[in-house]
Amino acid sequence: MSKSPIWSDVDFDKEGVQKGFLRLPTSRHESAYGSILIPVASIRNGGGPRVIVVAGNHGDEYEGQIVVMNLMRTLRHDEVRGHIVLLSALNAPAVYAGRRTSPYDGGNLNRVFPGRPDGGPTEAIAHFFETTLLPGADLVVDLHSGGSSLEYIPSAVIVNSAEESRLRKLLALLRIFGFPVSFVTDAPSGANRSLAAACERAGGIPCLSSELGGGATVSIATLKLAEEATRRVLEHIGSIRSVHGQKQPAPIALYRRVPFKDFVFAPCGGVFEPLVRLGELVDRGSDAGLIHTPSEPWAPPRRIQFAQSGLVLCRRFTALTAPGDCLFNVGIPFTEADQ
Known part of the structure; x- marks a missing residue:
């Protein structure tokens, strides 16, 4: 080299x-x-x-x-x-x-x-x-x-x-x-x-x-x-x-932190409205946020759910969102037995 x-x-x-x-x-x-x-x-x-x-x-x-x-x-x-x-x-x-x-x-x-x-x-x-x-x-x-x-x-x-x-x-x-x-x-x-x-x-x-x-x-x-x-x-x-x-x-x-595949990702583009805060405990399947479509303001927003239960570690900060953007990730309690 x-x-x-x-x-x-x-x-x-x-x-x-x-x-x-x-x-x-x-x-x-x-x-x-x-x-x-x-x-x-x-x-x-x-x-x-x-x-x-x-x-x-x-x-x-x-x-x-x-x-x-x-x-x-x-x-x-x-x-x-x-x-x-x-x-x-x-x-x-x-x-x-x-x-x-x-x-x-x-x-x-x-x-x-x-x-x-x-x-x-x-x-x-x-x-x-x-x-x-x-x-x-x-x-x-x-x-x-x-x-x-x-x-x-x-x-x-x-x-x-x-x-x-x-x-x-x-x-x-x-x-x-x-x-x-x-x-x-x-x-x-x-x-x-x-x-x-x-x-x-x-x-x-x-x-x-x-x-x-x-x-x-x-x-x-x-x-x-x-x-x-x-x-x-x-x-x-x-x-x-x-x-x-x-x-x-x-x-x-x-x-x-849960694996990458279990992060919450945007399935579509639009304006992201979070429904939970950092540090909140959430359940699998509970509502994470809404994605609104500016070009169809009369259409209902897309509702996004968490893939895993846990503590909210991270959220998308920018509201304008594209398909595939990370919206949230969560953590579950860790013990040394998890290594």
């Missing part, structure tokens, strides 16, 4: 605090000799764990971007142990455009791992992350939210594991992160093309993710929880010294 075209003015083997960019050369009509600049901070202080904190995997998910930018601004060399790599805008073209996918190539970064060094910009970013940044990491924190089209109940997320000891470690991270609702997925949303799958290929590096709301907005309360939770996890694994007096996490309610 050919060498990555991405280079950096940050030396990740060097002690101290460095802030700069990953640089991916590009050539397009607007800039013949241009580069995509991906902000990165590297803080290395002696021996200790190596942690990567990522946001901007999708460009329209803003809460995590703010969390990582604040860490870039505030983390001091003397409070770090080991090595922390901070990436606030991993898919930088998508972040700068405020889009889920890259305007350069339409790439969804969380669907193209392991990528290719000679592919489009999104594939090149995925390849560099998986082959250059990821090896040797002890933990990856990948901060997501619902983006423009979805809204999640603020939550932390892990991928289920058949290996009991690995699952216990991941569940411990959920409890330390301490969001009131957390959930386990049987497989990452992007299957083997996701960042979580890249962590699995790299020797089973623990990957802690999140869904910090959505709707392309930022909640004051959720952002505060997310900043506290991220620092608490870094303190827990020994990456930063316990000098901030982080609040102890409250007990969490733990769920398993």
Whole structure:
């Protein structure tokens, strides 16, 4: 496999605090000799764990971007142990455009791992992350939210594991992160093309993710929880010294998100009217929402039902809906016997 075209003015083997960019050369009509600049901070202080904190995997998910930018601004060399790599805008073209996918190539970064060094910009970013940044990491924190089209109940997320000891470690991270609702997925949303799958290929590096709301907005309360939770996890694994007096996490309610096939999908296009709220308990077959047809306003709306009982984890945020759009997904109570 050919060498990555991405280079950096940050030396990740060097002690101290460095802030700069990953640089991916590009050539397009607007800039013949241009580069995509991906902000990165590297803080290395002696021996200790190596942690990567990522946001901007999708460009329209803003809460995590703010969390990582604040860490870039505030983390001091003397409070770090080991090595922390901070990436606030991993898919930088998508972040700068405020889009889920890259305007350069339409790439969804969380669907193209392991990528290719000679592919489009999104594939090149995925390849560099998986082959250059990821090896040797002890933990990856990948901060997501619902983006423009979805809204999640603020939550932390892990991928289920058949290996009991690995699952216990991941569940411990959920409890330390301490969001009131957390959930386990049987497989990452992007299957083997996701960042979580890249962590699995790299020797089973623990990957802690999140869904910090959505709707392309930022909640004051959720952002505060997310900043506290991220620092608490870094303190827990020994990456930063316990000098901030982080609040102890409250007990969490733990769920398993139902499989993709059991999400609620729109069977037709129109204007979506939800009939339930995030965090509500629903029954299989109960009403989820209505889809109205603007071109036939006199026609009765299409009534949509839930395919599974459970707690509403996610809903469509945007009212205008096309056939096949996800309208809801739910979680059912999780126990370690579910692994």
